[in-house]
Amino acid sequence: MPKIATEGAAPFVPEGRSLPVLREAVQHCQGCDLYRHATQAVFGELETHQNATRPKVAMMMIGEQPGDQEDRQGRPFVGPAGKLLDQCLDEAQIDRHAVYVTNTVKHFKWEPRGKLRIHKKPGMQEIRACRPWLRAELETVHPQLIVCLGAVAAQSLLGSKFKLTQAHGEIERAEGLPPIIATLHPSAVLRAQTDEDRHRNREILVEDLKQAAAYLHHARS
Numbered sequence: 636m637p638k639i640a641t642e643g644a645a646p647f648v649p650e651g652r653s654l655p656v657l658r659e660a661v662q663h664c665q666g667c668d669l670y671r672h673a674t675q676a677v678f679g680e681l682e683t684h685q686n687a688t689r690p691k692v693a694m695m696m697i698g699e700q701p702g703d704q705e706d707r708q709g710r711p712f713v714g715p716a717g718k719l720l721d722q723c724l725d726e727a728q729i730d731r732h733a734v735y736v737t738n739t740v741k742h743f744k745w746e747p748r749g750k751l752r753i754h755k756k757p758g759m760q761e762i763r764a765c766r767p768w769l770r771a772e773l774e775t776v777h778p779q780l781i782v783c784l785g786a787v788a789a790q791s792l793l794g795s796k797f798k799l800t801q802a803h804g805e806i807e808r809a810e811g812l813p814p815i816i817a818t819l820h821p822s823a824v825l826r827a828q829t830d831e832d833r834h835r836n837r838e839i840l841v842e843d844l845k846q847a848a849a850y851l852h853h854a855r856s
């Protein structure tokens with residue numbers, strides 16, 4: 636009997652909480668309609684330890700949803716935004732290989748424009764439906780710090796009143812979660828209309844990542 640989608644992803648999340656088990660199970664999720672038009676679900680990963688069951692992770696980065704390239708390749712942050720994120724992490728002296736990267740929503744939401752698949756922002760219903768996967772990742776990975784990339788990820792953890800423009804780069808607290816820092820999604824740099832905006836957004840992203848690195852440094856010392 637098919638599982639009922641109104642419960643969101645919860646009925647599809649297995650009890651066994653290891654990353655390989657979760658990564659395999661998410662491919663069968665029908666917790667909302669997004670699976671219908673995506674190539675595959677894109678689960679989070681730690682680049683160097685893809686098959687580790689419970690890797691030790693200091694920082695977990697949460698984006699919005701997979702993009703066109705991520706959807707095709709089945710891996711998070713491998714498209715243009717991911718490449719920019721790599722550069723910004725490098726500038727902030729954060730080892731990308733030690734960062735677990737994932738998304739708020741695991742399937743690509745898009746609309747056709749000619750031959751292109753254009754990113755479409757996930758709605759609150761899809762974000763809520765997908766939350767059990769994010770919760771399972773958090774419980775398995777146990778990061779010391781969460782970095783939310785963009786307003787969708789930040790508001791999904793900190794509430795819809797959270798204002799990224801005002802509170803980016805600051806340590807935020809939410810019940811039952813590790814400390815959270817929110818910053819811009821790298822796509823906000825790529826989509827900026829002017830060189831000036833692009834430059835400013837990139838600076839914000841790098842500076843906030845430096846704050847995240849500094850927080851972890853202090854937490855360890």
Ligand code: SF4
Nearest residue numbers: 664666667742764765
């Ligand atoms: S977006 Fe999330 S809840 Fe919706 S089908 Fe995909 S994995 Fe399931």
